[in-house]
Amino acid sequence: MTDQFDVSFVTREERSARLLIRGLTPATANGVRRAMIADVPTFSIDTVRFVENSSVMFDEMVGLRLGLVPLTTPLEDYEVGDTVTLALQKTGPGVAYSGDLETADDRVQPADDDIPIIELKEGQRLEFEADAVLDTGKEHAKHQGGVAVGYRHLQRVRVVGDRQEFDDPEPQIVRGVIETEDGDVVHTDEFDNDLRNRYPGKEVAVEDVPGAFVFHVESDGSLSVEELFVRAVDSLRDRADELAEAVAI
Amino acid sequence: MELRVVDRTDNELRIEIAGENHTFMNVLKGSLLRTDGVAAATYDVNPEQSGGQTEPILSINTEAGVRPLDALEEAARGVSDQMGSLGAEIEAAFAAEP
Numbered sequence: 001m002t003d004q005f006d007v008s009f010v011t012r013e014e015r016s017a018r019l020l021i022r023g024l025t026p027a028t029a030n031g032v033r034r035a036m037i038a039d040v041p042t043f044s045i046d047t048v049r050f051v052e053n054s055s056v057m058f059d060e061m062v063g064l065r066l067g068l069v070p071l072t073t074p075l076e077d078y079e080v081g082d083t084v085t086l087a088l089q090k091t092g093p094g095v096a097y098s099g100d101l102e103t104a105d106d107r108v109q110p111a112d113d114d115i116p117i118i119e120l121k122e123g124q125r126l127e128f129e130a131d132a133v134l135d136t137g138k139e140h141a142k143h144q145g146g147v148a149v150g151y152r153h154l155q156r157v158r159v160v161g162d163r164q165e166f167d168d169p170e171p172q173i174v175r176g177v178i179e180t181e182d183g184d185v186v187h188t189d190e191f192d193n194d195l196r197n198r199y200p201g202k203e204v205a206v207e208d209v210p211g212a213f214v215f216h217v218e219s220d221g222s223l224s225v226e227e228l229f230v231r232a233v234d235s236l237r238d239r240a241d242e243l244a245e246a247v248a249i
Numbered sequence: 250m251e252l253r254v255v256d257r258t259d260n261e262l263r264i265e266i267a268g269e270n271h272t273f274m275n276v277l278k279g280s281l282l283r284t285d286g287v288a289a290a291t292y293d294v295n296p297e298q299s300g301g302q303t304e305p306i307l308s309i310n311t312e313a314g315v316r317p318l319d320a321l322e323e324a325a326r327g328v329s330d331q332m333g334s335l336g337a338e339i340e341a342a343f344a345a346e347p
Contacts, residue, residue, distance in 0.1 A: 005334060005335050005338045006338070007342040008342060009342065009346050012346055019339075019342070021335075021338075021339075024335075025279050026279075027275045027276050027278065027279030028276055028279065028331065028335075030271075030275060031273065031275060032335075034271065034272040038272065039272065226339070226340070226343040229339050229343075230336055230339060233332050233336040233339065234332070236272075236273060236276060236328065236332045237328070237329050237333055237336065239250065239269070239273045240273075240276075240277070240325045240326070240328035240329035240332065241325075241329050242250050243250060243266070243277070243321075243325040244322050244326045246252050247321050247325065248322055
């Protein structure tokens with residue numbers, strides 16, 4: 001396969017995107033997918049020093065919940081292993097939210113402000129200082145930047161003839177993204193996943209397009225989809241460089 | 250990435266690539282199989298908790314006149330070039346999209 005890639009968008013939202021990439025081998029596609037999940041580092045709270053915890057939960061349980069709060073990650077200024085301190089003080093009655101976390105670096109803060117940590121009743125109080133550490137999904141799933149990362153083959157749909165009047169009325173369900181004969185790239189949601197809606201009365205054939213993959217990437221907010229993609233590809237490139245370098249000696 | 254040669258002859262190489270997993274090894278294997286002069290290439294990796302050999306071992310067989318290490322270097326450079334152009338294409342696509 002050649003090194004000629006063609007990248008285009010199918011859908012694009014703030015935290016997710018569908019990207020059509022042509023010219024990939026299955027091995028490379030899977031490498032990029034795995035790298036996005038396990039090899040792109042994000043910040044996550046890892047150590048908590050409790051000053052006071054009179055809530056109904058043990059320190060460890062609160063600590064686990066804190067680890068699951070996605071934190072925005074400026075990768076250009078931090079390296080794996082670096083830490084940033086966050087703190088929280090809250091007295092009941094009320095709910096302690098992720099947005100109540102104070103941070104030492106404004107660029108490292110909760111991606112969402114409305115994640116409940118714990119509900120505090122009258123007289124209960126939560127106060128702690130926490131260290132967020134930059135690490136990869138390989139180390140712990142809480143460091144995964146991509147929450148739903150996967151790909152499907154692009155499927156080509158061809159009209160092969162007319163459907164006979166008494167042919168079986170069963171639906172023709174496809175999922176993912178199809179390429180029509182005119183070269184349009186259409187997500188199957190647009191016609192309710194049933195090819196009969198798009199090609200009424202027609203007989204169609206569906207086949208995978210070799211080397212064309214539709215990636216669906218959803219970020220948890222700690223990194224943009226672009227950063228996730230580019231960092232994953234870079235991490236594979238860096239490893240290849242390192243190997244080439246080591247072998248050359 | 251720590252390399253350790255397990256076995257080497259003129260046209261065969263078995264090398265341990267410590268610290269890697271399927272993510273990179275499968276991409277590398279794919280690239281090796283498309284490299285000229287490579288007769289066969291595969292890798293083997295065992296689950297982390299299986300005990301024993303858990304680092305991936307890459308095996309390469311080459312045709313006469315091609316050194317396996319040279320083929321490996323060429324394949325690694327191939328992956329690097331490919332990832333470089335893929336990264337550039339992705340950046341361009343994101344830049345074009347508002």
